[in-house]
Amino acid sequence: MAVSRRKFLQGGAAAAALALTGGKAEASADSSEMRTKGLKSSTTICPFCAVGCGLVVSTKNGKVVNIEGDTEHPINQGALCSKGSALFQVANNERRLQKVMYRAPGSDKFEEKSWDWAMDKIAQRMKETRDKTFKAKEVNKKDNKEYVVNRTEGMAFLGGAGLDNEECYLWSKFGRAMGVANLEHQARI
Amino acid sequence: MTNHWIDLKNADAILAIGCNPAENHPISMKWIEAAMDQGGKLIAVDPRYTRTASKADYYAQIRPGTDIAFLGGMINYAIQNNLIHEEYVREYTNASFIVNEKFDFEEGMFCAFDDQEKSYDPKAWAYASDAAGNPKRDKSLKDPRCVYQQLKKHYSRYDVDKVCSITGTKKEDYLAVAKAFCSTGRADKAGTILYAMGITQSTHGTQNVRATAMLQMLLGNIGIAGGGVNALRGESNVQGSSDYGLLFHLLPGYLKSPEFDNVDLKAYLEKWTPKTKDAKSANWWGNTPKYTVSLLKAWYGDNATAENGFCYDYLPKRSGNYSFMKLMENMGGGKLEGLVCMGQNPAVGGPDSLKTRDALGKLKWLVTVDLWETETSIFWKRPGVNPKDIQTEVFMLPAASSVEKEGSISNSGRWAQWRYKAVEPVGNAKSDMWIIDKFAKKMKELYAKGGAFPEPITKLAWNYGHGEEPEVHMVAKEINGYFTKDMTIVDKDKTLEFKAGDQVPMFKYLQDDGSTVSGCWIYCGSYTKDGNMMARRDKTDLPNGLGMFPKWSWCWPVNRRIIYNRASVTPDGTPFNPKRAVIAWDGLEKKWKGDVPDGPWPPMNDAKEGKNPFIMVPEGFGRLYALDMKDGPFPEHYEPIESPATNLLSKVQNNPAVKVPKDIVPDAAKFPFVGTTYRMTEHWQAGAMTRSLPWLTELVPDMFVEISETLGRAKGIKNGDMVKVTSQRGSIECVALVTSRLKPFNVQGKQIEQVGLPWHFGYAGAATGDSGNVLTPSVGCANTSIPEFKAFLCNIEKGGKRA
Secondary structure, three states: OOOOHHHHHHHHHHHHHHHHHOOOOOOOOOOHHHHHOOOEEEEEEOOOOOOOOEEEEEEEOOEEEEEEEOOOOOOOOOOOOHHHHOOHHHHOOOOOOOOEEEEOOOOOOOEEEOHHHHHHHHHHHHHHHHHHHEEEEEEOOOOOOEEEEEEEEEEEEEEOOOOOHHHHHHHHHHHHHOOEEEEEOHHHO | OOOOHHHHHHOOEEEEEOOOHHHHOOOHHHHHHHHHHOOOEEEEEEOOOOHHHHHOOEEEEOOOOOHHHHHHHHHHHHHHOOOOOHHHHHHHEHHHEEEOOOOOEEOOEEOOEEOOOOEEOHHHHOEOEOOOOOEOEOOOOOOOOEHHHHHHHHHHOOOHHHHHHHHOOOHHHHHHHHHHHHOOOOOOOOEEEEEOHHHHOOOOHHHHHHHHHHHHHHOOOOOOOOOOEEEOOOOOOHHHHHHOOOOOOEEHHHEEOOEOOOOOHHHHHHHHOOOOOOOOOOOHHHHHHHHHHHHHHHHHHHHOOOOOHHHHHHOOOEOOOOOHHHHHHHHHOOOOOEEEEEOOOHHHHOOOHHHHHHHHOOOOEEEEEEOOOOOOOOHHHOOOOOHHHOOOEEEEEEEOOHHHOOEEEEOOOOEEEEEOOOOOOOOOOEOHHHHHHHHHHHHHHHHHOOOOOOHHHHOOOOOOOOOOOOOHHHHHHHHHOEEOOOEEEEEOOEEEEEOOOOEOOOHHHOOOOOOEEOOOHHHOOOEEOOEEHHHOEOOOOOOOOOOOOOOEOEEOOOOOOOOOHHHHEOOOOOEOOHHHOOEEEEOOOOEEEEOOOOOOOOOOOOOOOOOOOOOOOOOOOEOOOOOOOOOOOOOOOOOOOOOOOOOOOOOOOOOOOOOOOOOOOOOOOOOOEEEEEEOOOOOOOOOOOOOOOHHHHHHOOOOEEEEOHHHHHHHOOOOOOEEEEEEOOEEEEEEEEEOOOOOOEEEOOEEEOEEEEEOOOOOOOOOOOOOHHHOOOOOEOOOOOOEOOOOEEEEEEEOOOOO
């Protein structure tokens, strides 16, 4: 990994101190003010558990250079747990996916593709599957009557607990428009 | 949560059962400790001596999967010792309702069970009705057929000795817990119950939750500050994703997804709109038509008209169960061609994961949208398989992180909080919003040229600006909802004028005639003419000082911070506890003060307009006795499907309403130990979001298994040894952590050992390890189909080779 142990200590100590005390850092070289002076800051909410702790993200030249607990947030009052304190390493991490990757049937490797290529292909697959497995009507076994069901049998959509509300809403809207009944997410498990 | 995180500070007793807040929701401890500073008692009930237990005033050990025995015993204890909040029980719950003559419970079974179908007919459990069709009541609670007497009889079987011989809890510990928590059954005391997956991941999980709610109703603890039934949700927006209907049985706002025999909108509304004949019942779900039509208008815009049933036909209709486990079974059976995973990792997160990984190979195509490579996206090159044998086409799409996009998420306390975009996504990563938008636009393009039933796609309203991705504020405004034409609404003494396009201020103004749009009715009020309420950062608290912070962010419904708060006051509207008044009726001004009340009506005793407090059920009273559970009106103890013990309360070993797959054959001789899975602070869920973060992997680098010192000695396993853990479904290897935090249970005179496993690991990411879910069974709750991860049979041997 790119982050050395030294950097780990430098970055982590202040966050750890905050996590332990929950109070404001003292005015030292490690203080929030010193760390974020002259930087652009915006607030966010932690992406891990559902306590909903606030954090402040500071950026310089389009890069995240510091993330720490939001002292103004009424729930966490600046404190963070070990996961929340590590959000910086989600934003800056060489293992993050940066390219669209494709694995062909039977292949032993991923290959890089463009978004255009991938989105065209995926749309084609979705349409093929929907057209092939769409069930307009079915006969119910119990009463032997035919019912309109307008359902795509062959496709499933999973996930959503890590998405924003507005994304969840559009995913829900799109999924049902596609006729997907196999629509599930983390709350079921 | 009925309440919210900061409200924990208002509790006199906090019962954490089936959750471990110090470990999994660490910042919640700030508010638990604030309560403790004021003399509040923390009670931890858990199979393991957890981080929460180490901070607790009382700790009781409980065998996994025996929560109903534990809680049923507390219900019995509260009743036998006259600790219940009598006025609350009489006035606000269905304790006084008379149950019909046919209702019966005998030898572990409720009446009306169909042995062939393995299901009950809940209609047989209905209330007895009077001539007008209203439920009969006896407010003296003495009628032997009233709910209270039935409840008392049912739980009289749960005496302390019987309970402890089932749960393996020490009697003195059990009594200390029961005494400490049931002491909150007074008007001036508040007790809260916190729970998480230890309660839900069970074949009787819904009844576990019900047992917590029933105990809280008996103690008068719902609707009050420092009270409630509070689910500690594990993912940052799992509340929101549930709110928006990403579950097979739901549409946004907890409307039901249509079933095959809801043949048109009229039939759908007839089926799902509850009715009441009681003028005192608000029966809030009676508004279902308004919310459904407003949703259809949000989805199909001008195409949705009264004449075409607002495009109801375009919605898919379900026939049966499409829950996660069923879906995996169908995938394994080759019934699915395609799967899209939006940040979900089923190869680690679901039960019986070897089977799931095989099932992924039956897909024709798989799309994963994630920040990382996950076990799901690289399943075709997982250890032990030859990629050549797997024909699934895989598209692995890079997604933006939470600081690289803008939008809201909803925490466990229902607070929708706004996040800002700090930087552009890394590399070529895109937001989920961008990706979903591209899918939708491509499908619209393709279906414009034809295909199977193209209208649901071609006619879908999808107007979110002309940018590179949907304008998130336009989406948020559609979710809140707006008027489609000029409207004049008379609300009591006010006449309100709205123009077409104006945001709807709150859901009571939504209409069932197409004149309003709302993508999710419970979020109506989140984005109004005053702007984005979710982005608010005003920390002014109410004068009551209870920490509600009503101007910080926005919470559903209608910014009500504590739901069912009409039950926090007497029927005259006076707070049960004036020191922690959530709401109070001002008789002079004729209005409520404090939190947003559960409906605007005056207190229940107001002869003309008063309403019953539990507005979401048609009778308006909290249900000590349920009418619509699949497995009985009262929670009854049954053993987990895989258990080393026999049921001591009846001859019925397992929940009779659970269909057990044929391949699960419990064998306590071969697998003598109780396995249970759990989470830890340093990792998160299926691990993708943490196992590639150096700070966290340095803290917890390896998969491990926790066992007791006695089991360690018996098996010759020392701390740090590699071991093999096996269940009927597979084997994993990991490092042994031999600890005094785990102790065997004394159950029916036998020592039963437990084996504890985190489930965060897998073969992708920087820190890898075997997955705990290789061992867990694919069998779930009778009501929700949530798998029984928390209690299964396993064995453990020294030495690291997998079977």
